[in-house]
Amino acid sequence: MVEAFAVASGKGGTGKTTSTLALGMALAETHDVTVVDADTGMANLLFHAGLSDVDVTLHDLLVTGTARDVSAATYERFGMSVVPCGTSLAGFERADPDRLRSVVADLAAGTDVLLLDSPAALGSKSAVLPVVLADRVVIVVEPTIPALSDGLKVQEYARSYGTETAGVLFNKVREDVDRIAEQADRHFGGPTLAQVPAADVVRSARQAGEPLLAHAPDSPAAAAFRRAADAITVRSGDGDAVADRFRSAVVPETI
Amino acid sequence: MTGDAGRDPALADAPLPVPRGDLRRSRVVTDPAVVLRSVLEARLDGYLTLVPQETLLLGGDARAVVTFDGGVPTVAYNTRTERGGTAALSDVALTGPYRIEVYELPSDALDPIHGTADLAVPPGAPARELADDDDLAARTRERAPDDRPAGGDPREEPSGVEAFLADDDRIAEIREQARAEAADRAAEWGLGDLEADPAGFEADPDDHGAKTGTEDPIDAPDSRKP
Structure with missing residues (x-):
């Protein structure tokens, strides 16, 4: 069984990577979870997961002509399988985004939950691809007008490809946003998963190279992420069918 | 200046x-x-x-x-x-x-x-x-x-955000624009094959709007993917 989720926001700085790893760790208590840094242009998951020194990353798997197996870039960390992406411009330029689908297809065959940390923008094919390929999208927003507007745009893009909304995660919340969440519920195709409070501990987790749930498991923010994960009922998809879908996605040669 | x-x-x-x-x-x-x-x-x-x-x-x-x-x-x-x-x-x-x-x-x-x-x-x-x-x-x-x-x-x-979310016309406009943009780009990027998915949606944004509805998105069709 596998269900692929894109964790997306439409704008940067909403805490997508923190959310991806936090949801991943929470879901890993009951599922086999694989987390992929699908933001190949502005990768940062490796810093959050203490993987900044690793030799092989997703970039290496995306280089045409190399025959590396996905396992070479898959690291078992914090109870999850983590596939980080490199940050060098050279790596990005060498990478052929078209190969992402086959890499993700291989990963889909051996996991329950696939979380794709997606690019913030919607302006290129490689940026949209994770949202296109996923079964559902988790939309991370801050309770601001630009963030909510961009979240709605991501949802419409996702729907355009038949990708449903699993829910909306309000991040960096500084006060009760119940009324905002209530209003937002009318517009998003999934429930509000949680309101995650803004917290300094998120920054210190990143500095320590640890996911929030490992760095500060008892913090209110970690508890909120666990509630969000609880609110997601993972569907038992057919791993082979998901893999086929990733492989058959038509992506042009050039980005 | x-x-x-x-x-x-x-x-x-x-x-x-x-x-x-x-x-x-x-x-x-x-x-x-x-x-x-x-x-x-x-x-x-x-x-x-x-x-x-x-x-x-x-x-x-x-x-x-x-x-x-x-x-x-x-x-x-x-x-x-x-x-x-x-x-x-x-x-x-x-x-x-x-x-x-x-x-x-x-x-x-x-x-x-x-x-x-x-x-x-x-x-x-x-x-x-x-x-x-x-x-x-x-x-x-x-x-x-x-x-x-x-x-x-x-x-x-929060009144500004609430006012924004309460403005259904404005939200509908944002969504409509995003749908049109997504459809345009799907064609441009050659991602159209996915839309041929049996239960998927047509590239025409109007068709999509009618299919999933904009009034009550929570009732959007269940999984349309394998």
Whole structure:
């Protein structure tokens, strides 16, 4: 069984990577979870997961002509399988985004939950691809007008490809946003998963190279992420069918 | 810096008795933070007018006015919606690029207006509502005097966000635009094959709108993927 989720926001700085790893760790208590840094242009998951020194990353798997197996870039960390992406411009330029689908297809065959940390923008094919390929999208927003507007745009893009909304995660919340969440519920195709409070501990987790749930498991923010994960009922998809879908996605040669 | 001290005609209809200022800057920007930052750094006494893209194209004069005291935003008014305070900002958010004109006034010229509680905005609100720039909002709040009556975190003023989400027409417009954009790009990027998915949706955004509905998205079809 596998269900692929894109964790997306439409704008940067909403805490997508923190959310991806936090949801991943929470879901890993009951599922086999694989987390992929699908933001190949502005990768940062490796810093959050203490993987900044690793030799092989997703970039290496995306280089045409190399025959590396996905396992070479898959690291078992914090109870999850983590596939980080490199940050060098050279790596990005060498990478052929078209190969992402086959890499993700291989990963889909051996996991329950696939979380794709997606690019913030919607302006290129490689940026949209994770949202296109996923079964559902988790939309991370801050309770601001630009963030909510961009979240709605991501949802419409996702729907355009038949990708449903699993829910909306309000991040960096500084006060009760119940009324905002209530209003937002009318517009998003999934429930509000949680309101995650803004917290300094998120920054210190990143500095320590640890996911929030490992760095500060008892913090209110970690508890909120666990509630969000609880609110997601993972569907038992057919791993082979998901893999086929990733492989058959038509992506042009050039980005 | 044009040095042109032109009168802003739209302000004639505003309830704010804003005296004519000296035009210090006039430019079209996609990110209002650029101008808000320079105003803060220059510790401007005066105001700016902000004309959204739709108005630029239509040649209208609807705009928002934000006044500053020592570079810190103080009151705001929207001449189209006739709303003041944070709501005036949310009415004009996301409609950029904007033509922003910055006017300077003597430091005491806006004192009568700055006592207008109905129109007051928290110091960080324009940076946050218009530019989504947390750092600039924080720096602006730090610059605000301690006795600012409307001080505080703009996130404590959620009315702007709520007003935005309550505006169904505006939300529908955003979604419709995104659907059209997604369909255009799907064709451009050769992602059309996915839409041929048996239960998938057609590339025509209208068809999609009819299929999933825009009124009650929670009732969107269940998994349309294998």
